Amino acid sequence: MSDRLITHLRHVDLAVPDYAKQLEFYTSMWGLEKENTDDGLAYLAAAGSPEQYSVRLRAADEKRLDLVSFGAESPEHVDELAQRLGTQGVQLVSEPDKLQTPGGGYGFRFFDNDGRTIEVSSDVEVRQHRKVEEGESVPVKLSHVVINSPNPEETVAWYEKHLSFALSDTLHSPHVGKVMWFMRTNPQHHSFAIARGPHVSLHHASFEMRGIDEYMRGTGRLLRAGVEKIWGPGRHLAGNNTFSYFLDPHGNTVEYTTELERLDEDSWHPHLYDFSDPEVTDQWGTANPMDEFIAAKSFNDPDRGSFVAPPV
Structure with a gap:
């Protein structure tokens, strides 16, 4: 654009x-x-x-x-x-x-x-970074951030109008309507997404791993340590990326992912996916089924920071 x-x-x-x-x-x-x-x-x-x-x-x-x-x-x-x-x-x-x-x-x-x-x-100075090695189960980069909004249609329209974010795909179901909008600012399927939630809050932050093996090793490390897993491991249809969601000590959801789809922006047309179809939420069929209890974990606590700028 x-x-x-x-x-x-x-x-x-x-x-x-x-x-x-x-x-x-x-x-x-x-x-x-x-x-x-x-x-x-x-x-x-x-x-x-x-x-x-x-x-x-x-x-x-x-x-x-x-x-x-x-x-x-x-x-x-x-x-x-x-x-x-x-x-x-x-x-x-x-x-x-x-x-x-x-x-x-x-x-x-x-x-x-x-x-x-x-x-x-x-013009932020580039950090001295390195290639993550085979078998090394640490994040390569921050992949995407998803936020909850009680007015998601308005929020999607705001990001399209003011920041020129583009819609990649949308999730819906026949019972609750549209629930998540995946938005991009480059050919990556989404850097940002907006979920329908009861209040303003962080839905999750996602981190890209080197590959499937490293993603699974990282998932296993957290499981062995007793970190609360919400959902996964599996592979979404929208974005075609893998997912394992965990809670940090304060109840924020964080995700390990890999292989997020890159789009041809000139030819891409957004899909409307029915997430009540198990193939949409998890193509592999390996994750625990999505239900209202899993969804509620990612609602997070109401954010006290709305219209209050952080001090630093």
Whole structure:
């Protein structure tokens, strides 16, 4: 799309009451690397990613999603997007400026229609990363972020209008209607998705593994350690990616995935998939059946951060 100024997903930032426990989980268990730490702040990188960090943890009294960060190609595109959003009545949290986070760069923040803080930046210094080796069950990169919205149709329309995200596929059922919209900002099937939920919250954050073997090894490591598994292992139809969903110590859902589909954007037409068909939710048939109890786990707690910008 000629007016698409966002190129990719950078990181997801979480506020956590039990900072030490979350830091231990994401490094020792989930496989992220402690790249930078400050007083009550931890910047955690994925081994194979050029991004400075994929997850930021911030010690806080209340659990919340601090922000979701996306990349842009240049400072000019950052300025153009900020100007566009301002003229469209979007509330800016900060004006474009030099970033004070690891890797620097140039960016700004704003609220989406549900009050989530979104950051867009360019010129962030590339991190010294490496090729993840065969058999190494650590995340290569942050794959995608999914959010819950009580007004998902409005939220989908907001991201299409203001950020030029494109719809890849939609999940529905005859009983509850449409429940999830997969959205892209590059040929990857989705970097972002919007789920119908009872309140504003994080649905899940997903991490790309090197391949099927590494994905299964990582899944097995968490199972052996007694981490609560919600759903998986299996393979979705929409996006054709594998999935294993777990809960972090604060009840946020995190996913190991691999082989997410890349689309020919010029010829792609979105599907409307009926998720009551078991082949849609899991092509392999290996995952526990999707039901309302599994779905409720990913509703998460109501986010206290709506229209309240994180302090850092």
